[in-house]
Amino acid sequence: DKININSASREELMSLPGIGESLAGAIIRYRQENGFFQNIQQLMEVGGIGEKKFEQIRELVSTY
Numbered sequence: 001d002k003i004n005i006n007s008a009s010r011e012e013l014m015s016l017p018g019i020g021e022s023l024a025g026a027i028i029r030y031r032q033e034n035g036f037f038q039n040i041q042q043l044m045e046v047g048g049i050g051e052k053k054f055e056q057i058r059e060l061v062s063t064y
Contacts, residue, residue, distance in 0.1 A: 002062040005043065006036040016057045023048050037063050 003012050005027060013024035023046070030046045031037060040061050043049050 002060055004064060005040065005061050006031060006063055016060055018053050018056050039063060 003016060005013070008027075010021070010024045010028060013019050013027055014021060019027075026046050026048055027043070034045075037043065040058060040063060041054075043057075043061070044051065044054050
């Protein structure tokens with residue numbers, strides 16, 4: 001099952017490769033401040049997630 005980046009807990013996000021405590025917190029902060037992610041590519045707007053990290057997790061996440 002893919003991890004829903006709009007509802008995942010910090011622990012669920014941290015189960016993704018390359019996502020530690022601070023990045024998990026940044027993802028949660030992003031969605032609190034900007035609303036739900038409309039698509040997974042928006043993850044690259046979160047500080048610390050670039051193309052390389054996005055490529056590692058793109059197949060493991062969804063927005064629903």
